[in-house]
Structure formats: C-alpha cells, structure tokens
Amino acid sequence: MTVPGLPEVFVGRDAVRDGVLTAAHLRGPKVRRLFRGVYCPRSVRDSHELRCRAAALTGEGALVLTGRSAAVVRGVPLASMSDPVEVIALPGHRVNRRPGLQVRRVVIDKQDYEPWEQISIARPERMMFDVLATGSFIRAVADADRILRAELTTQARMTAYLEDRHDHGVVRAREVLALTDPRAESPPExxxxxRMHFVGLHPEPQLHIYSGRKFIARVDFAFEEVKLVVEYDGDWHGQGWALSKDRDRMNKLSKEGWEIVFVTKEMMRDPAAVLDMIEAALRRVGGGSARRRRAEIPR
Structure with missing residues (x-):
C-alpha cells in the first residue's frame, strides 16, 4: 500500500507532525525503518543509495559521505543494501553512532567535499582514497578499477593527490593504486x-589480437611472446548469442596458434589451483620451466 504525500525517504516525526502518518503507522506495515527516526514507504525498493539518502536525514548534518557509499551515489555500485553507509564526521562535531552507519573520525580538507542532500559528499579523489585505503587488498584494487573505468578520476590525478599526503592508510593506498587498471571489465578479472601479479605473472590485459591486419579478438589476458591467452569466463559467456560469438573467436585464435586457458567463477574458489594451471600452461608453451616466486598478497 502506498501512502500519498510521502517521499521515498522521510523523517518520521515530520510525517507525524504534518498529519501524513500517525505514530502508530511508523510501527506498522506501511513503512520500513532505515535508521532510527528515518523511514521509507514499504513499497520503495531498498538499496544502498536509498540508505545513503536516509543517512543524510538522520540529523547528523556534520557528515561527509565517502568511500564505496559515495561511489554508489556517483553511479558506481560498490556497496550493497546490507553494507553500512560510509561517512566521515567533520572535526569539532559530535556524531552519534547508529546501526548501519560506519562513522570515521579522520581529518578531511574542506576542498575534499561538497554539498549533497542535507550533508556533504566526498569529491572523487577523496572518495577514491578512502576506497584504496579500506577493505581487503584485492577488493580495493577491483573497486578502484571500476571507479577508474567509470572515469570519475584518473590514475594520474590520484597519484598527484596522494603524493604529499601523510594520512593513515596512504601507504596502502599508493600500493593499491599501483596495481589498478581501468581496462578491467569485471571484479573477477x-x-x-x-593474483597473477603476486606470483610473478604479468600478461597484457585486454590485448587486441590480429592476423596480419585482420582483427581476430580482444582477450582478457595474453602472454603475447608465447601466444597464451587467459580468459575469465563470466556468467554471460554461456548465454545464447554470447556463447556462439565467444566460441567463434576462440576457434579463430586456436587456428592462429594461440593456446587458451579458461578460468571460471567456480575455479576461482581455489585461486592457488588456478595459478598452478596457468603456470603449467606457460611451461607447456615454452614460457619458462622454473616455478615463479610467490609473494603474499597484502591484507
């Protein structure tokens, strides 16, 4: 049931004051509570962006939306409905902790944020810094790749932004940035x-392969010197037209002497086995017989 006069997110006491709802309605089936005192109609689809907008109505006006939450608002879906909304509390302001709100108390420069809704939002470089510096190392690289691919910022701008900073997490942020690549088409890629980087494997991503002047295929990863392709086979590859098109280009690559290693989502549950498979394929095609030095991936 919809309730006329209710926006997608609203402060409960305001709706009661305006006579749109009663206090009893706030405890009933017509609305859903997002934060203490902030609600949405039950018919509204829940999402992380909706929860970001709800966070702006909590009365905690001294907040800056940042990190993966800011990325969602800017069009890059890095957080799910169940993830907490990431915010920075501005200096000199007391902010009450609330379930679903991840509050950080760190220094943030005034030029690093701008007005948004009833609070503020981090500008792209500050947003990207908070993504680079938090979460697991692999997730930080994957999320940063998506931000770069969406062209919200660039590697060059981020390098300049991080150059003279001494914030907590800046060393880790630089390490993650060094491994980003906006050509990546998915987080699994x-x-x-x-993972290949940390075992000493450095194929060329998104390589265009030609036979003479004729374009054959763009592949996920290629060891061009030994004609070995590594393809991440995502869910879409098995769907109708995509499967047919994919098999056609693989056949063309094989005809030109390329060997192809396929990696699937299920296989990535055991990444060590995947790396062993790729290394075995490299040895088979003459890409080296010695086992490569494996380094631990930072956390």
Missing amino acids: SELRV
Missing part, C-alpha cells in the same frame, strides 16, 4: 590480475 581484477582479482585474477592481482
């Missing part, structure tokens, strides 16, 4: 690239 980013993960596979990072």
Whole structure:
C-alpha cells in the first residue's frame, strides 16, 4: 500500500507532525525503518543509495559521505543494501553512532567535499582514497578499477593527490593504486590480475589480437611472446548469442596458434589451483620451466 504525500525517504516525526502518518503507522506495515527516526514507504525498493539518502536525514548534518557509499551515489555500485553507509564526521562535531552507519573520525580538507542532500559528499579523489585505503587488498584494487573505468578520476590525478599526503592508510593506498587498471571489465578479472601479479605473472590485459591486419579478438589476458591467452569466463559467456560469438573467436585464435586457458567463477574458489594451471600452461608453451616466486598478497 502506498501512502500519498510521502517521499521515498522521510523523517518520521515530520510525517507525524504534518498529519501524513500517525505514530502508530511508523510501527506498522506501511513503512520500513532505515535508521532510527528515518523511514521509507514499504513499497520503495531498498538499496544502498536509498540508505545513503536516509543517512543524510538522520540529523547528523556534520557528515561527509565517502568511500564505496559515495561511489554508489556517483553511479558506481560498490556497496550493497546490507553494507553500512560510509561517512566521515567533520572535526569539532559530535556524531552519534547508529546501526548501519560506519562513522570515521579522520581529518578531511574542506576542498575534499561538497554539498549533497542535507550533508556533504566526498569529491572523487577523496572518495577514491578512502576506497584504496579500506577493505581487503584485492577488493580495493577491483573497486578502484571500476571507479577508474567509470572515469570519475584518473590514475594520474590520484597519484598527484596522494603524493604529499601523510594520512593513515596512504601507504596502502599508493600500493593499491599501483596495481589498478581501468581496462578491467569485471571484479573477477581484477582479482585474477592481482593474483597473477603476486606470483610473478604479468600478461597484457585486454590485448587486441590480429592476423596480419585482420582483427581476430580482444582477450582478457595474453602472454603475447608465447601466444597464451587467459580468459575469465563470466556468467554471460554461456548465454545464447554470447556463447556462439565467444566460441567463434576462440576457434579463430586456436587456428592462429594461440593456446587458451579458461578460468571460471567456480575455479576461482581455489585461486592457488588456478595459478598452478596457468603456470603449467606457460611451461607447456615454452614460457619458462622454473616455478615463479610467490609473494603474499597484502591484507
């Protein structure tokens, strides 16, 4: 049931004051509570962006939306409905902790945020810094790849932004940034690239392969010197037209002497086995017989 006069997110006491709802309605089936005192109609689809907008109505006006939450608002879906809304509390302001609100108390420069809704939102470089500096190392690379691919910022701008900073997490942010690549087309591709990097494998991502002047295929990863392709086979590859098109380009690559290693989502549950498979394929095609030095992926 919809309730006329209610916006997608609203402060409960305001709706009661205006006579749109009663206090009893706030405890009933017509609305859903997002934060203490902030609600949405039950018919509204819940999402992380909706929860960000709800966070702006909590009365905690001294907040800056940042990190993956700011990325969602800017069009890059890095957080789910169940993830907490990431905010920075501005200096000199007391902010009450609330379930679903992840509050950080760190220094943020005034030029690093701008007005948004009833609070503020981090500008792209500050937003990206908070993504680079938080979460697991692999997730940070994958999320940063998506931000770069969406062209919200660039590697060059981020390098300049981080250059003279001494914030907590800036060393980790630089390490993650060094491994980003906006050519990545999915988080699993980013993960596979990072895992290969840490065992000493450095294929060329998104390589265009030609036979003479004729374009044959663009592949996820290629060891061009030994004609070995590594393809991440996402869910869409098995769907109708995509399967047919994919098999056609793989056949063309095989005809030109390329060997192809397929990696699937299920296989990535055991990344060590995937790396062993790729290394075995490299040895088979003459890409080296010695086992490569494996380094631990930072946390």
